[in-house]
Amino acid sequence: xxxxxxxxxxLAALFGLLLGYAAxxxxxxxxxxxxxxxxxxxxxxxxxxxxxxxxPYAEAVAHxxxxxxxxxxxxxVMLKIAEILGVEPQPMAEGEExxxxxxxxxxHEQDCIGCMHCIKACPVDAIVGTxxxxxxxxxxxxxxxxxxxxxxxxxxxxxxxxxxxPRNWIWPDPEKVIPTxxxxxxxxxx
Amino acid sequence: xxxxxxAFSRLYPMAKRWLKRFPGGVYPSYxxxxxxxHPCHDPIIPDELVLPLQQHVGAPAVPLVTVxxxxxxxxxxxxxAPGLSAPVHAPTSGLIKAIEKRPLPHPSGLPDWCIVIxxxxxxxxxxxPIEIETPTCPTSLKQxxxxxxxxGMGGAGFPSWRKLPxxxxxxxxxxxxxxxxxxYITCDDMLMQTRAEEIIRGACTIAACIGAEKIIVGIxxxxxxxxxxxxxxxxxxGVEIQSVPTVYPMGGQKQLTxxxxxxxxxxxxxxxxxxxxxxxxxxxxxxxHASEYHQPLISRMVTVTGEGLNDPMNIEALLGTPFAxxxxxxxxxxxxxxxxxxxxxxxxxxxxDPTVPVIKTTNCILANPPQPVxxxxxxxxxxxxxxACPVNLLPQQMYWHAHAHEWDKVEKLxxxxxxxxxxxxxxxxxxxxLVQYYRHAxxxxxxxxxxxxxxxxxxxxxxxxxxxxxxxKQEKEARLQAKKAAVKKQAAQQTPASSATPSARQRAIEAxxxxxxxEAGGASTSSAADKRKAAMxxxxxxxxxxxxSQDKSTDTTAEAKAQRKQAAQAAAxxxxxxxxxxxxxxxSQQTGATEQQSPRKAAMxxxKRRAQALKAKKQAQTGExxxxxxxxxxxxxxxxxxPQKNGGTPMATTPEAADSAQSSPPSxxxxxxxxxxxxxxxxxxxRAKKQQESES
Numbered sequence: 041x042x043x044x045x046x047x048x049x050x051l052a053a054l055f056g057l058l059l060g061y062a063a064x065x066x067x068x069x070x071x072x073x074x075x076x077x078x079x080x081x082x083x084x085x086x087x088x089x090x091x092x093x094x095x096p097y098a099e100a101v102a103h104x105x106x107x108x109x110x111x112x113x114x115x116x117v118m119l120k121i122a123e124i125l126g127v128e129p130q131p132m133a134e135g136e137e138x139x140x141x142x143x144x145x146x147x148h149e150q151d152c153i154g155c156m157h158c159i160k161a162c163p164v165d166a167i168v169g170t171x172x173x174x175x176x177x178x179x180x181x182x183x184x185x186x187x188x189x190x191x192x193x194x195x196x197x198x199x200x201x202x203x204x205x206p207r208n209w210i211w212p213d214p215e216k217v218i219p220t221x222x223x224x225x226x227x228x229x230x
Numbered sequence: 231x232x233x234x235x236x237a238f239s240r241l242y243p244m245a246k247r248w249l250k251r252f253p254g255g256v257y258p259s260y261x262x263x264x265x266x267x268h269p270c271h272d273p274i275i276p277d278e279l280v281l282p283l284q285q286h287v288g289a290p291a292v293p294l295v296t297v298x299x300x301x302x303x304x305x306x307x308x309x310x311a312p313g314l315s316a317p318v319h320a321p322t323s324g325l326i327k328a329i330e331k332r333p334l335p336h337p338s339g340l341p342d343w344c345i346v347i348x349x350x351x352x353x354x355x356x357x358x359p360i361e362i363e364t365p366t367c368p369t370s371l372k373q374x375x376x377x378x379x380x381x382g383m384g385g386a387g388f389p390s391w392r393k394l395p396x397x398x399x400x401x402x403x404x405x406x407x408x409x410x411x412x413x414y415i416t417c418d419d420m421l422m423q424t425r426a427e428e429i430i431r432g433a434c435t436i437a438a439c440i441g442a443e444k445i446i447v448g449i450x451x452x453x454x455x456x457x458x459x460x461x462x463x464x465x466x467x468g469v470e471i472q473s474v475p476t477v478y479p480m481g482g483q484k485q486l487t488x489x490x491x492x493x494x495x496x497x498x499x500x501x502x503x504x505x506x507x508x509x510x511x512x513x514x515x516x517x518x519h520a521s522e523y524h525q526p527l528i529s530r531m532v533t534v535t536g537e538g539l540n541d542p543m544n545i546e547a548l549l550g551t552p553f554a555x556x557x558x559x560x561x562x563x564x565x566x567x568x569x570x571x572x573x574x575x576x577x578x579x580x581x582x583d584p585t586v587p588v589i590k591t592t593n594c595i596l597a598n599p600p601q602p603v604x605x606x607x608x609x610x611x612x613x614x615x616x617x618a619c620p621v622n623l624l625p626q627q628m629y630w631h632a633h634a635h636e637w638d639k640v641e642k643l644x645x646x647x648x649x650x651x652x653x654x655x656x657x658x659x660x661x662x663x664l665v666q667y668y669r670h671a672x673x674x675x676x677x678x679x680x681x682x683x684x685x686x687x688x689x690x691x692x693x694x695x696x697x698x699x700x701x702x703k704q705e706k707e708a709r710l711q712a713k714k715a716a717v718k719k720q721a722a723q724q725t726p727a728s729s730a731t732p733s734a735r736q737r738a739i740e741a742x743x744x745x746x747x748x749e750a751g752g753a754s755t756s757s758a759a760d761k762r763k764a765a766m767x768x769x770x771x772x773x774x775x776x777x778x779s780q781d782k783s784t785d786t787t788a789e790a791k792a793q794r795k796q797a798a799q800a801a802a803x804x805x806x807x808x809x810x811x812x813x814x815x816x817x818s819q820q821t822g823a824t825e826q827q828s829p830r831k832a833a834m835x836x837x838k839r840r841a842q843a844l845k846a847k848k849q850a851q852t853g854e855x856x857x858x859x860x861x862x863x864x865x866x867x868x869x870x871x872x873p874q875k876n877g878g879t880p881m882a883t884t885p886e887a888a889d890s891a892q893s894s895p896p897s898x899x900x901x902x903x904x905x906x907x908x909x910x911x912x913x914x915x916x917r918a919k920k921q922q923e924s925e926s
Binding site: 183219 | 605694
């Protein structure tokens with residue numbers, strides 16, 4: 041009886057030590073969840089979620105903020121975050137669908153007064169110019185966050201879609217060109 | 231064995247697939263005899279040539295000519311952009327009519343930049359743009375091919391120089407693609423019949439340059455005349471001509487390579503990696519022209535055919551010739567009011583505009599009257615597409631996922647190994663446009679990848695932006711701290727220590743003087759922005775001086791403190807001087823822009839004027855009907871003096887305007903003085919009024 045107890049205690053201690061050693065030795069670093077969420081976010085830095093950029097929102101989400109606040113990312117991003125965090129998907133606030141084509145800001149230069157407001161608002165430094173000099177947007181750097189649009193005192197900033205060229209053109213969805221026709225079969229049992 | 235299989239294929243048609251080495255394939259009706267009824271059509275020079283800057287895979291070429299310039303045949307019109315690109319040459323002599331966006335022979339039908347030439351029909355040749363005499367090594371051959379602007383002429387348009395190996399001996403077998411498996415097209419057939427010698431000699435040149443030991447030409451067995459001509463030309467040169475079974479897509483690079491050598495090029499690898507290199511026969515002919523005659527690529531053999539033409543033909547067409555011109559030469563049966571097709575019926579695409587030009591990859595212009603489009607029916611899971619696929623993919627599975635927009639799953643099924651041959655669509659009994667789904671899926675996946683790359687880029691830029699803001703904030707804080715310390719020190723010790731740091735002090739004073747002079751000189755242009763700039767400059771200098779003095783005296787803190795204090799004092803003085811100078815400058819405008827005044831004089835002048843203004847203000851305040859009458863009387867006097875100087879222009883009531891009026895050339899000294907006095911009074915009265923208003 042005592043020998044059995046001793047044996048079991050010894051075994052328990054042995055396995056406990058083994059497990060403890062393994063936990064230290066074969067420790068796997070889980071990828072930081074904030075980084076993962078940040079990777080999923082569209083990086084437009086628009087601040088529509090109420091945070092000053094995508095990274096702060098990723099941090100907030102990791103600490104329990106609602107996952108449906110990224111308007112540009114839309115439902116796709118929300119679902120991805122839900123998957124990462126293992127939480128229930130939350131419906132997007134408005135039924136507004138995210139625009140498919142990328143929009144970039146364009147400054148109508150004849151109306152620009154060189155006030156620097158848009159330059160200060162740009163989260164990715166995609167606007168060049170200086171005081172009293174005409175500003176312009178570097179189209180390939182613009183994320184289309186629209187933060188520069190409301191701050192312009194002369195309303196000379198407009199969001200425009202990127203022009204379609206043979207280089208960025210893709211074949212259209214065949215479903216839209218030749219839709220699949222499902223023939224109606226006459227039911228044998230009326 | 232073959233004959234047995236052929237006989238068996240009469241009973242079981244798909245037994246034909248066992249005749250070749252690669253899987254799948256289909257047997258469309260070829261209709262190649264249409265365009266082989268006549269010999270080659272005589273070359274023509276159309277009334278307009280449109281040369282797109284992008285006729286190849288990669289970056290568009292960069293134009294070297296301007297509108298209105300006269301160019302000669304073979305002249306380089308556009309140079310290759312850095313990276314993967316190819317130049318564009320003038321096919322004939324003429325004037326550059328325009329460089330503008332024109333519709334391209336591209337499935338999108340979108341316009342892009344083109345050089346438009348109006349030929350003068352003299353066909354006057356200029357200098358050859360190729361500098362390499364005879365290529366001897368892969369590097370010189372590469373250079374020559376790049377200079378000649380040769381791209382893959384089978385239809386892919388990949389710049390040929392990029393396909394060549396880096397070192398000699400890397401490639402052991404050179405393969406020539408004369409399969410031409412697409413229905414209707416006969417341009418390579420015609421080329422082999424008429425220019426077999428050139429092709430063989432070109433192949434020998436390439437093989438010698440890259441050190442290939444073997445040359446194999448693959449020609450489908452439905453071109454007996456081309457086979458005979460090539461065999462005759464190849465005699466005694468060690469070039470092997472192989473007849474390959476006729477099956478679509480035998481002309482695919484990987485398919486023909488497998489058929490000729492038995493080697494299957496692994497997914498993701500290039501032919502060069504397994505010691506093979508394949509060129510289209512037309513590309514080899516162009517390379518021969520470049521090495522033998524130093525000619526760039528300016529024309530190509532084009533098949534103009536289709537059921538809608540009476541006289542289908544082959545023609546050596548200049549690059550840039552509009553499709554409509556060539557189609558008109560072939561005598562259309564009816565008016566060509568339906569879209570033409572570039573390429574064959576399997577892989578070709580409709581061009582939206584008949585005026586699109588022939589480019590380096592245009593092998594065929596097909597005028598087939600449109601057939602009714604069969605509606606796509608649901609997939610019945612027959613598996614025919616899987617049997618037909620020449621790269622052993624699972625078209626049906628890919629279709630399901632592409633249909634559901636599950637791009638990651640399509641990609642896992644090796645979508646990017648699909649050669650878009652269209653065999654699956656061809657055999658589909660439900661008429662599902664399968665290949666269109668894969669093309670769309672490829673585009674979407676590429677777009678997603680680009681978006682991801684852009685997201686990463688934007689994230690990095692945002693981080694850089696935040697880092698910049700933080701840095702600026704810290705710098706500002708540091709400046710503020712320095713300033714605060716300086717002010718504190720100054721308050722504590724009123725008397726300035728004299729000779730401890732002459733350098734910092736002198737610098738500050740000098741800067742202030744310079745500023746003052748500048749202000750006095752170019753006072754008329756001084757604005758709020760300039761003032762701010764000057765203030766910022768002063769602040770920066772102050773900070774610098776403070777920092778400098780700090781750095782210099784690391785040994786004793788007392789000395790450092792003294793220095794800092796002195797610097798601060800100097801800065802404060804400089805600031806005061808600057809302020810004074812500014813005021814002076816503003817008020818000394820009437821003395822003329824050219825007149826250089828010392829800041830002190832200006833300051834004295836200003837002080838005087840201030841005193842006068844104060845006096846006037848007092849007068850105005852004590853006067854009986856002060857507010858209203860004083861400005862009025864002033865205005866009257868101004869009006870009296872005004873016309874004499876300004877030629878009747880109405881006088882403004884602001885002091886600035888008065889000043890500007892006084893700056894015009896004076897007629898008499900007395901009048902000017904009077905006017906000045908009046909203006910001064912007006913200004914003072916205005917100020918008084920404003921003050922009273924603000925007080926009340």
